[in-house]
Amino acid sequence: MRAALAVLLAAVALPTFALPGAPGGGPQRSTLDPAVLRIDETRHLGTRIDPDLRLIDAEGRRFRLGDLYGKPLVLVLSYYGCDGACPALNGNLRQTIEAVRRYRIGSDYRVLTVSFDRHDTPARARAFVKRLGGMPPALSAGWRHAVLADPADIPRLTEAVGYRYFWSVQDRMFVHPNAYVFLSPEGRIVRYLYGLKIGPRDFELALVDAAWDRIASSGRVLDLLVGVCFSYSYADGRYVLNYPLFAGIGALALGIGLVVFSLTVFRRRRTGRIGHA
Amino acid sequence: MGAALRSWLFTTDHKRVGILYLIGSLAAFAIAGIMAMLMRIELTAIGPDLTDNPQQYNVWLYFHGAAMILGFQIPALTGFLANYCVPLMIGARDVAFPRLNALSVWLFWAGILLALATFVIPDPPDVMWTGYPPYATRTWGNTAFYSFTVLLLGFSSILGGVNFLTTVFYMRAPGMGWNKLNIFVWSIVVAFIIQLIFVPVLGTAVTMLLFDKYLGTTFFDPANGGDVLIYQNLFWFYSHPAVYVILLPFLGITYEIVATFARNRVFNYKMVVYGGFGGVLLLAGEVWVHHLYTAGLPDWLRVGQMVTTLLISVPVGLLMIGLVGTLYRGSIEYRTPMLYALGVIFFFLIGGLTGIPNAIASLDLHLQDTYFIPGHFHYVMAVAGTFAIFGAVYYLFPKMTGRMYHESTGKLGFWLTFIGMNLVFMPMMMAGIEGMPRRYYDYAQFPQVEGLQQLMTFGAFVILAGSLVTLWNWVQGALRGAPAPANPWGSRSLEWTAAPSPPPPGNFPQPPRLGPEWSPYAYGERA
Amino acid sequence: MHESLRRLAPVLLLPAPAAALAGGEGIPDPAAGWDRLWDEMLVDITLIGVVFAAVTAWFMWRFRRRHPDEEGCPPRLGTGAAVGWAVVPAFVFMADDFFLAAKGWELWQQYRTVPEGAxxxxxxxxxxxxxxxxxxxxxxxxxxxxxxxxxxxxxxxxxxxxxxxxxxxxxxxxxxxxxxxxxxxxxxxxxxxxxxxxxxxxxxxxxxxxxxxxxxxxxxxxxxxxxxxxxxxxxxxxxxxx
Incomplete structure (x- = not known):
């Protein structure tokens, strides 16, 4: 959460608004409490995003959101007129995806960038992709940049993920959170990761979380082990080692060691010697 | 007087250490039993009966659970019985490390005293014996007393484990092969292997709990990267095997009593030891998830451990067959210890069979955390275990004190407790099927179980009466009983045949000599 | 927040139930399944319990001590009998375990499969x-x-x-x-x-x-x-x- 706010503040020009309680804010200057944009995670985690939302991607293909289900889906809310955070958010995601080795985009998971700006069109999405330097074929198979077919659906989507944003008149830009939303193969929200600096490890772990039920039932032991070794920290917005697990494993090793110790270390002494010492 | 006291407190004699364990664990039993009585009175009718403060009830319940398991059952079985019987049964003069043994009984007493602090500190722990976070880290109650009690008793257990494994492995009388050990000795070996392997895990879990509550770490705090469920997993990873740490010794001593009073060989010895004890040892660490069937774990884990949990019935069933088979073509004498041993068979049968529905994940979705669970585990562990301990005290009474208890008073005590236990725990399971959740101070939502609750309270008073009769019988017997011969039961086991009652320090006047045909169960064949 | 957003929310979150529900037929009811399995379970454990208890009670009566010096005269189990007495019961118990596990798994599936349109x-x-x-x-x-x-x-x-x-x-x-x-x-x-x-x-x-x-x-x-x-x-x- 803290990370999210930091990025949020970086994304909008700082001088244009004052933090609550900060001195010097004139009456005409807008005052933004960053907390209003905070995604209330516990409220939205587990929500199933309507699979019947209809979308059009940059190449003009029409599809349902549900068509992308069946694999973990990373949802990125952006707007294509953005020249601040959104290109960075998408560009960073691209670098992250290229750095992720264990999962392949397209075959293991999909990514969908959706606009929340009602003025966006497939053409603007195409321009946005071009501005980012185009999509290499390796990525384009599993990553679509899309707009909702019916702009009236936008609030349905943003409300479902708890995404709040508004148009800042002074700055002529949207103020919005920078979040990647990880959906399970059934389309339920599993994890939010924030910011422009998530690493490949957090990305992989969130994918493990998103596909947990499938991984757990398919016997992908390595994924399973990696999954239980980490636990998500809501405060830091990233995964941290699940220390109690390692402490427990260490304790178990100690216990087995104690048994071996009691059975072997006195081997050299003769029965009678101990008995009548 | 002072010298006598010192000679007891600073003793390194395994028999005296064992009796110190017995006194401490019976004290824990008595106080935890009083807590049970207070709770039963409180629950007699809907609404406040004895106290209008649920916190008070929660503290009683915490103490009852923690003290009965950690302060009574485990120390009475692996402290008192192991100490008293194992060196005598294997023909050793003492345990391998007598001073370590004294240290472990002191740690045990320190743990008991720390647990008793519950009644004097201003914010006593109220975390139940399970101590789940985040409640345990958020409560006003003093979780530290819980953690330190567990740590002290756990450490005491570890010392006991190292000591007894070494003793049994290296100090058996010459000629005593592994297949000639008493069943009880085997049960102690397996129980201590389980205890040594798993106790450190519990110690780690409660230590991290302590750090979370008092030092601001976030091991179990989900907001800061902790994992709520990992504590429950670690806790039950120890605490389910802990059930076997209790179960195996109490079945072991029941085997001794049954073999002695049926004057019969143990039925299919190798099946009991390798199939029964060995099977439990193999499965002990793979069944803990059945305590977490409703905790949102992945389905494959719940269903997988449903199968392993059900498979526990195989070794446990073999242990039951061995026990009942030992009666076959025996010559059964119904003395008080034997009544208790048969009581163990009866209770364990009910407790074991009612465990099967709990093992099935889908049935457990209703039964989990209802009165059915305490009903079941009291039958299988608390009642059967307590009967085994009471039976063992009666069985060893002539050996320990050199005097006989009063037979018909003993039988009266048995029948009172036997009836009382059924009056409490059978209705408890029935209330659980009605949906009554456990750990409830009041049950206004469940008026249909009020009648059952009253029956349980009545039963609790019957148990109280039976326990008092038993205690009185022990005190009377120890002070005024008729002198006991070395082997009043006609047993073939070394503690009866080779040592006088009570055995002197060093146990055996002459080192026991075992012929090739010797066995602790050599009945029916004149060797 | 905009009023329009609020009004649209139910459309998003409430998938149309009509088709999936069709009068409630075809939706398994785990509660009824629980009651059925519980009854079967009671029969199963009562049967095992009664057999064990009856055998024990019969042994207790039949082999009671008649003279103070009497001792048991158990038959010595040969290797085959000893192994048989371990393996046969083990397989009987395992058969019952797997039978119950299969039953339990079936009901578990009902408990874990959320019907459409909930x-x-x-x-x-x-x-x-x-x-x-x-x-x-x-x-x-x-x-x-x-x-x-x-x-x-x-x-x-x-x-x-x-x-x-x-x-x-x-x-x-x-x-x-x-x-x-x-x-x-x-x-x-x-x-x-x-x-x-x-x-x-x-x-x-x-x-x-x-x-x-x-x-x-x-x-x-x-x-x-x-x-x-x-x-x-x-x-x-x-x-x-x-």
């Missing part, structure tokens, strides 16, 4: 109350109103400690935990009231953390649901204006 309600538990939030924003405390004949899915989390949402009449419970999402579903068929209890120890008022599931006639529920949704909208608007 009414999805969010549950926040906190010391010591249950807060239900409906798809249209309606909020109730300790009172879950649902229509008869439609499965209900609870999406649960906790604000503080571990609780367990237990509805004895529907034979189901599942823990709600901070930082994690768990699910529970049940199938209310007829109008009526059912007790909700907390089944995971949560401190002082654990036993008073009681609620109700109120199953209503579908029409009555629809009317209540609309009214409660309007109230929630109004409350949200007021909040937005402040």
């Amino acid at each position: 009414l999805e309600v969010r549950l926040d538990s906190a010391m010591w109350s249950w807060t239900y939030t409906y798809p249209n924003g309606a909020v109730t405390v300790n009172e879950l109103r649902v229509p008869a004949g439609r499965p209900v899915l609870l999406r649960m989390t906790s604000r503080d400690v571990v609780h367990s949402h237990f509805i004895p009449d529907f034979r189901v419970k599942e823990d709600s935990m901070p930082g994690r999402i768990t699910y529970l579903w049940f199938y209310p068929k007829r109008p009526g009231e059912h007790v909700v209890a907390c089944a995971e120890y949560c401190g002082l008022l654990h036993s008073r953390m009681a609620g109700k599931v109120i199953v209503m006639e579908p029409e009555a529920f629809a009317a209540w649901y609309r009214a409660a949704g309007r109230r929630a909208d109004a409350a949200a608007r007021d909040e937005g204006e402040v």
